[in-house]
Amino acid sequence: MDMKLDPSRDDLPLLANTSHILVKHYVLDLDVDFESQVIEGTIVLFFEPGNRFEKEGSPTEETCPSEANEACKFRTPEPCHIPVTDTRTFSSKVGCHDFVICGKGEKDTSGKDGNHDNREQASGISSSKYCCDTGNPGSEDFLLVLDCCDLSVVKVEEVDVAAVPGIEKFTRSPKLRNQIVRELVALPADRWREQLDCYARCSQAPGCGELLFDTDTWSLQIRKTGAQTATDFPHAIRIRYRTKPQGRSVTWTSDQSGRPCVYTMGSPINNRALFPCQEPPVAMSTWQATVRAAASFVVLMSGENSAKPTQLREGCSSWHYYVTMPMPASTFTIAVGSWTEMKPETSSSDDLATERSFSPSEADFRYAGICGHMEYPCRFQNASATTQEIIPHRVFAPLCLQGACQETLLPLVPACLAAAHSILGTHPFSRLDVLIVPANFPSLGMASPHIIFLSQSTLPGRSHLCGTRLCHEIAHAWFGLALGARDWTEEWLSEGFATHLEDVFWARAQQLAPHEAQEQQELRAGLRWRRLQDEVQNSPQEMQVLRPNKEKTGHVSDSGSSVIKHGLNPEKVFMQVHYLKGYFLLRFLAQRLGDDTYFSFLRKFVHTYHGQLILSQDFLQMLLENIPEEKRLELSVENIFRDWLESSGIPQPLQRERQAGAECGLARQVSAEVAKWVRVNRRPRKRKRRETEEVFEEVRHRWCELVVKHRHTGAYRDVERFLQEDQAMGIYLYGELMVSEDARQQCLARRCFELSREHMDRSSAQVVAEMLF
Numbered sequence: 001m002d003m004k005l006d007p008s009r010d011d012l013p014l015l016a017n018t019s020h021i022l023v024k025h026y027v028l029d030l031d032v033d034f035e036s037q038v039i040e041g042t043i044v045l046f047f048e049p050g051n052r053f054e055k056e057g058s059p060t061e062e063t064c065p066s067e068a069n070e071a072c073k074f075r076t077p078e079p080c081h082i083p084v085t086d087t088r089t090f091s092s093k094v095g096c097h098d099f100v101i102c103g104k105g106e107k108d109t110s111g112k113d114g115n116h117d118n119r120e121q122a123s124g125i126s127s128s129k130y131c132c133d134t135g136n137p138g139s140e141d142f143l144l145v146l147d148c149c150d151l152s153v154v155k156v157e158e159v160d161v162a163a164v165p166g167i168e169k170f171t172r173s174p175k176l177r178n179q180i181v182r183e184l185v186a187l188p189a190d191r192w193r194e195q196l197d198c199y200a201r202c203s204q205a206p207g208c209g210e211l212l213f214d215t216d217t218w219s220l221q222i223r224k225t226g227a228q229t230a231t232d233f234p235h236a237i238r239i240r241y242r243t244k245p246q247g248r249s250v251t252w253t254s255d256q257s258g259r260p261c262v263y264t265m266g267s268p269i270n271n272r273a274l275f276p277c278q279e280p281p282v283a284m285s286t287w288q289a290t291v292r293a294a295a296s297f298v299v300l301m302s303g304e305n306s307a308k309p310t311q312l313r314e315g316c317s318s319w320h321y322y323v324t325m326p327m328p329a330s331t332f333t334i335a336v337g338s339w340t341e342m343k344p345e346t347s348s349s350d351d352l353a354t355e356r357s358f359s360p361s362e363a364d365f366r367y368a369g370i371c372g373h374m375e376y377p378c379r380f381q382n383a384s385a386t387t388q389e390i391i392p393h394r395v396f397a398p399l400c401l402q403g404a405c406q407e408t409l410l411p412l413v414p415a416c417l418a419a420a421h422s423i424l425g426t427h428p429f430s431r432l433d434v435l436i437v438p439a440n441f442p443s444l445g446m447a448s449p450h451i452i453f454l455s456q457s458t459l460p461g462r463s464h465l466c467g468t469r470l471c472h473e474i475a476h477a478w479f480g481l482a483l484g485a486r487d488w489t490e491e492w493l494s495e496g497f498a499t500h501l502e503d504v505f506w507a508r509a510q511q512l513a514p515h516e517a518q519e520q521q522e523l524r525a526g527l528r529w530r531r532l533q534d535e536v537q538n539s540p541q542e543m544q545v546l547r548p549n550k551e552k553t554g555h556v557s558d559s560g561s562s563v564i565k566h567g568l569n570p571e572k573v574f575m576q577v578h579y580l581k582g583y584f585l586l587r588f589l590a591q592r593l594g595d596d597t598y599f600s601f602l603r604k605f606v607h608t609y610h611g612q613l614i615l616s617q618d619f620l621q622m623l624l625e626n627i628p629e630e631k632r633l634e635l636s637v638e639n640i641f642r643d644w645l646e647s648s649g650i651p652q653p654l655q656r657e658r659q660a661g662a663e664c665g666l667a668r669q670v671s672a673e674v675a676k677w678v679r680v681n682r683r684p685r686k687r688k689r690r691e692t693e694e695v696f697e698e699v700r701h702r703w704c705e706l707v708v709k710h711r712h713t714g715a716y717r718d719v720e721r722f723l724q725e726d727q728a729m730g731i732y733l734y735g736e737l738m739v740s741e742d743a744r745q746q747c748l749a750r751r752c753f754e755l756s757r758e759h760m761d762r763s764s765a766q767v768v769a770e771m772l773f
Contacts, residue, residue, distance in 0.1 A: 012268060012567025015144045015219040016278035018560035020050045021230040023278050024185040026329070027203035028289035032297070032336050034260045034459045037252040040242035044159060044203040044686050046181055047237075049230040050560070091283070116540070141223045142233045145559070148220035148274035150247035155224050157207035158234040164201050170194075170403075171766070177208075181394035187377045192324045196288055202236060211237065220276045238274055249273035253759050255398040255438045256456060261337025263437060263453070265761055266446045268568055270330040271539065277329035280560060281613055283420075283482055284374070291334070292318045298339040300396060302332050302449040304430050323449060324377050325428075325611065331481060333448035335435055337394035342405045373611025379426055380610055386426045389418045397436035404459040405436060412467050412509070419508035420474050423501070425603050428482035428610060440727050440759040445469045447476035447498075457726040460700065462754040471505035472498045478606055486613035487554045488564045493614065496582015499528075506598075507754035525587065529658055532580040536649050543569070544577050544648040547616055547641065554615050574731060584654050585644045593627055601626050616645060700726065701733070708736045708745060716748055723752040727760060734768050745771075 023045050030041035082161045161167065161180045168174040171183045184202070187195045211234070213222045220239075227233045245252060249272065264271065270279055276284070291299045295317045299307070303321025310318045326744055371378055379385040393413050395403045413434060421427060433451045436459070446453040452473040458466040479501070480494035503524055507517035547553055548565045556562040566572050590598040604621055620637045644651045704722045707715040723733060737749035750772050757765055 003103060006732075008014060010568055011563040011565050013218050013561070013563050014147060014280045015561045016143050016280055016283060017143070018050060018278055018280050018283045019556070020142070020559060021144060021233065022050055022283055023048050023285045023329075024048055024326075025199050025285055026277070026287040026289075027199055028274070028275060028287065028291075029203070030289065030291050032262065032291060032293040032299075034252075034262070034294070035728065037245035037262075038242050039274070040239050040710040042203075042238050044236060044238045045276075046199065046202070047184060047230075047233070047235045048182060048185055052764050120246040140228070141225060142227050142229050144222040144237075145277040145561070146220045146222070146276040147218065147270075147272040148215060148216055148276040149269055150244050150249070151215075151220075151241050151276065152244065153213060153215060153220060153239060153241045154242040155238075156211045156213045157238050158209045158211060158224065158238040159202065159238050160205050160208035161202040161236050163208075164198075165203050167198075167202075170198055175641060178231070178235040189324075189377045192377050196322055196324070200288065203238070205230050207238060218272075241276065243274060245716060247273035248762055251438075251440065251761055253438050253440050255337055255339075257338070257398040259398070261335070261339075261438060263335035263337070264295060264333050265437070265441055265453075266443070267761070268570075268573065269761060271332050274332075274334075277326070279330055280556070280562065281328045281330070281486055281488065282556075282560070284328060284613075286323050286326055286376070287329075287332065288320070288322035289334075290318055290320045291336070292316055293336050294553040297336050298341075298396065300335045300339065300433055300435055300451060302327075302334075302451055304450060306392065306394065306431060306433075323451070325518060326376055327449055327481070328484060331448050333446075333451055333453075335437065335451075335453070338397045338398070339435065340402055340431060342395040342397060342410050344410060348699070363764065367391070371611060374612070378611065379430065380430060380607060385430070388427065389421045390414045391417060391427045391429070391431055393417065393434065395434045398438075399619075399686070401436055401456060404456075408459050408463055408466050409436070409454070409470070411436065412463055412470055415509040416467065416470050416474055416505060419471070419505045420477075420501075422508055423504055423599060423602075424478050424606055432474075438759075439725050440756070440761060440764075442727065442731070442761045442764045444684060445473045447473040449481055455726075467509060468502050468506050471509065474500035475501040475505060478610070482610045483606065484613050486615050487549065488567070489548050490546065490553065490616055490647045491578040492582030492585070493616065493619070496546075496586055499579045499583040500586040525584075528580050528583060531576060532584070533577065535577055535580065539575055539577065541648040542566075544581075545646060546578055546581055547645040550641075550646055570766045573763045574767065581644065581651065584651070585640070588644075588653060588657070589623065592633075593631055597627065597631075616641070704733055705736060708733070708740060711740070711742060711745070716744075720748060720752055723749075724756060725773070727756065727764065731764055731768060732773050738771050 025046040027044040027046075028041065029043075030039050032039050055109065108524075158177075159571055160177065162175055162177050163183075167180060170187070171180045173179040181202075184195065184198055209224075211222050211224050213220060215221070222237065224233060243250065248267045248269050249264060250262050250267075252260070252262045255261045264274065267273070271277060272279055277283075289301060289303075291301070292312065293299055293316070295309070295311065295315045297317070299309075299319035301307070301319070301321040302323060304323055304325075305321060307319045307321050310320075313317055371380060395405055395410050395413065397409075413432075415431070417427070429450050433448055435451065435453055437453045439456060441453065441455050444455045444458055452470070454466070454469060454473070458469045475498040476494065479497035483493075485491065485493045503521045507520060512520065542548070543566055549555070555619055593601070601623060603618065604626065608622070609618065615638055620640055624632060624635060643653055700718070700722055703715075704719045706712070707719055719733065719737075734749050734753065737745045740746075753772055757769075760768070
């Protein structure tokens, strides 16, 4: 596999050797320093050998050697970083412990685009000097490969889990470290609290030997002298590292109130610039994290618990989160800022009863059916959780948006959660935080386990945009998170389902009558049809295919490494083909089966596959097996692949449907309303200022498009404001300004870009720069 990739244009490499060894749990212990814009600390990884090699290795294991006998030589990525002991010092600014780092308090600008001081960038694992065949015990040392980018790794060491007091309770072999970890990760789901506690105590155990490590552009490579197989390799290691201010997994910026914050914004490279990890989706793991920041900040994270801060000395707070449902490391999310929690003015006792938290405790753990996933405390097996319509939820935002959130967002959350439960049943996650993220967030929303990010662009006007987007992100709890794509090129399995379900959830949340819901959905289908036509006319054909790897979908190399086709292409972030074609395929299937049959099947599919990774054929084969033969007609997995998933352009069945379809009644009403306003606007009319502002807030994006199209110079300030405040939607407006070939508009676009560029995410900035220069 050629790893000499253009880091901004090509496929995304996933290099972790997950066929050899798998991370089962991460323990992160991190400090957030806004002065230097760095997150630093340690991560402890607990492993088990992959299926290919789990029976190999030495029959016995030695106890911990002294560090003096570990003749390790380090290639430290940045020489100014000095590995130190566990002694902690406190910054006078933040009051949290720091490592001894040269130039503390200044932004680290070395290696902005990766570890450029390494001499073997993009060498590829096959040519690494430490490469070995882990299937051959007589070869060189086993090499652990982790996905890693834009990180400064300081030290890697084995953890002496045998030194943990009381560890003998968990193992029959208290002196064999790897055996201890094997038995720890195998604890049954009803002992999850003990397991988390033991992971935490093991993560604090002393080191017992430094490990050799090396880095290149995309990976961290680790080995232990004499450990020739994955079974022999240490099953618990600690990595001491720090992020870089320019790292692509997190964004350091200011919120709408002007206060500093940092958050994961859904980078194309996922979380590998936040912590070393195994990124292939097959590496399903649990995690727990302790994060320290100044006491004025709130730490939100993917976690089952609604964490509260623990006050430490010198104005520092500590936050702790955990998850017990194994998830890909790419779904880990964090947001640290001066967020304000929005609370409803009143809560009835009935509401509180409905929303009470159901933790997966031993007392309430009842098996409601057999699940197909690996063992964990599953809500689908918790009788109380299955009937919980509204899960506990919190809403956070910068203080200046408190009023808008109270008015628009807060009332929608319970209604949308209840609507989702009525369609799909059990909520896969036990709670939900919703955060309004800074203006530089590049999309309207993003879902992660237990937390949703929403753009401020969803708040203005009435509830429709906010409600539909919230429903879309809630749908990802089932499709995208609880059920994930085994091959990330099949994004339609996440986005197509969420787009289709958002209409159904939103109609239920509004309590629309069936005919009203159908007309609203027909209108939205018409709008999406126009967007899809525009998309296929203005995008490369190879990026319009929903299953680009075809028969090789889901295939990986012998080590488990692979590449995500077009994963690093910045234009892909702004394409909607996988949303729209996936939506129209599911709409086509629902119409063929009938809504009752389709959604009954969908609930069955969720119950069968939750907690697992799927491919397109898993869904389609189960669907066809569960529908009456008279409704299948010419439907087959092969035909759907050919017509919908493996071809570019407009699918032929969709083309035929749209040509034969008549305009729905609601669309006719909209057309009549437009004609009416065209007539009204031909004569001058007095309007109240407030009414004008309300209408303007609802249609800002379309208004700005019309301003650009008609060169309405008097409203250029509206365009400028939109580009500054609504970056989630404004990216397309830059294209309109440049296509016009109007010098004043192009000057406006370049001026707005220069003002926003520093705060934009990298993909957005790159795409806009290519438009402008």
